[in-house]
Amino acid sequence: SQKIEQNSEALNIQEGKTATLTCNYTNYSPAYLQWYRQDPGRGPVFLLLIRENEKEKRKERLKVTFDTTLKQSLFHITASQPADSATYLCAPLSFVFGPGTRLSVLP
Amino acid sequence: EAQVTQNPRYLITVTGKKLTVTCSQNMNHEYMSWYRQDPGLGLRQIYYSMNVEVTDKGDVPEGYKVSRKEKRNFPLILESPSPNQTSLYFCASSLSIGDRDNEQFFGPGTRLTVL
Numbered sequence: 001s002q003k004i005e006q007n008s009e010a011l012n013i014q015e016g017k018t019a020t021l022t023c024n025y026t027n028y029s030p031a032y033l034q035w036y037r038q039d040p041g042r043g044p045v046f047l048l049l050i051r052e053n054e055k056e057k058r059k060e061r062l063k064v065t066f067d068t069t070l071k072q073s074l075f076h077i078t079a080s081q082p083a084d085s086a087t088y089l090c091a092p093l094s095f096v097f098g099p100g101t102r103l104s105v106l107p
Numbered sequence: 108e109a110q111v112t113q114n115p116r117y118l119i120t121v122t123g124k125k126l127t128v129t130c131s132q133n134m135n136h137e138y139m140s141w142y143r144q145d146p147g148l149g150l151r152q153i154y155y156s157m158n159v160e161v162t163d164k165g166d167v168p169e170g171y172k173v174s175r176k177e178k179r180n181f182p183l184i185l186e187s188p189s190p191n192q193t194s195l196y197f198c199a200s201s202l203s204i205g206d207r208d209n210e211q212f213f214g215p216g217t218r219l220t221v222l
Contacts, residue, residue, distance in 0.1 A: 034210070043111075043197050043213030044150070089150070093211045094201065095140055095165065097150040 002027040006090060006097035008014045012104045013080055015033040021101045023090030030092040033066055033073045038087045038100065048075075063107075109134045113198050113214035121187055121222050128183045128217050130198030138201045139181040140165070140211070141173065143194040150197070155202070156181055188221040195219075 007022035024034070032051045036044035050057045050066040050073065057064045063076040073092075077084050080103075087100040120126055130154055132139065140155040142165075152165030156175040164188045172184040183201075185192060198214040 036211075041195075041216065041218075043199070043216055044211075045213070046210040049210065094204045095152045095155065095212065099147075099149040 002096075002098065004028075004090065004092060007090075007103045008101055009099070010102045010104065012106060015081060015105055016105050017106070019077040019080050019082055019084070019103055020086050021090075021103065023073040023075065023092070025071050025092045025098075026091075028071070028092045028096075029068075033064075034091040034094070035062075035064060035073075035075050035106055036089045036091065036097070038089060040087075042091055044097075077103075083107050091103045109212070111198055111200055111212050111214035111218050115195075116215060117218050119220045119222065122189055123187050126185050126219075128185075128190060128196060128219070130181045130183065130214060131179050132198075132200040132212070133179065133180075134199035134200060134212065135178065136189060136202050136212070138176070138204050139175065140199045141171070141181070141183045142197045142199065143167065143192075144156070144197065144216075145194050152194075153183070161193075188219075190221050193219060193221050205222075 003026045005024045034049045035047045040046040048064050050064045061078045065074045089100045089101045090098040095099045116127045141153040142150045144150050149166045154173040156162045196217045199211040201209050201211045
C-alpha cells in the first residue's frame with residue numbers, strides 16, 4: 001500500500017543549527033514533491049516544489065533534495081531561527097500529505 | 108489580495124443538523140479541494156473539483172457532499188453530521204493539478220465540533 005513517512009513526529013534543535021527533515025514514500029512514483037509549512041490552527045503554506053529531474057532546489061535558507069531511487073526527500077533549514085518553529089509537511093502528490101514533522105527551534 | 112476564505116471559522120453543532128461550510132477563492136483557480144485534519148491521521152482529502160460542475164471523491168468522502176456551480180465557490184455540505192466528523196477542515200485551491208502551477212493555497216480552516 002502507499003505510504004508516506006516523515007522522520008519523526010517532533011524535532012528539537014538549537015537556534016543557528018541546520019534542521020534536516022526527512023520524507024520517505026513507498027509505492028508512489030511522483031514526478032515532483034512539495035513541502036509545506038503549517039503553523040498551529042492555520043492552513044498549510046506552500047514552500048518549495050522539486051521535480052524528479054532536479055536533485056536539489058534552494059530558496060533562501062531552505063534546501064530540498066529529491067532522490068527517486070531512495071524514494072526520499074530531505075528538507076534542510078540552515079541557520080534556523082525560533083520563527084522557523086512549525087510543522088512541515090511533505091506531499092509526493094498534490095493532494096496526499098505526509099503526517100508532518102513538528103520542528104521546534106530553541107533560542 | 109489572493110486568498111481562500113472559509114466560513115464559519117468555528118462551529119459547534121448537534122448530531123443530525125445539516126450544515127454548510129463555505130469556501131471561496133479569488134484567484135480564478137480551476138482546482139479546489141476539501142481536507143480534514145485529525146491528530147495522528149494528518150490531512151486527508153474529502154472531495155475535490157477540477158472545474159465547474161466536475162467533482163470527485165477523495166479518500167474520506169463518506170458523510171459529505173460538495174457542489175461547484177461557480178468557479179470561485181466550493182461549499183462543503185454535511186447533511187447529517189455525526190460526532191466522528193468533529194475535525195479541522197481546510198479548503199484549498201490551485202491553478203492546476205499537473206506538474207506545473209499546482210501549488211495549493213489553503214484557507215484558514217474551520218474547526219467543527221459535532222455534539
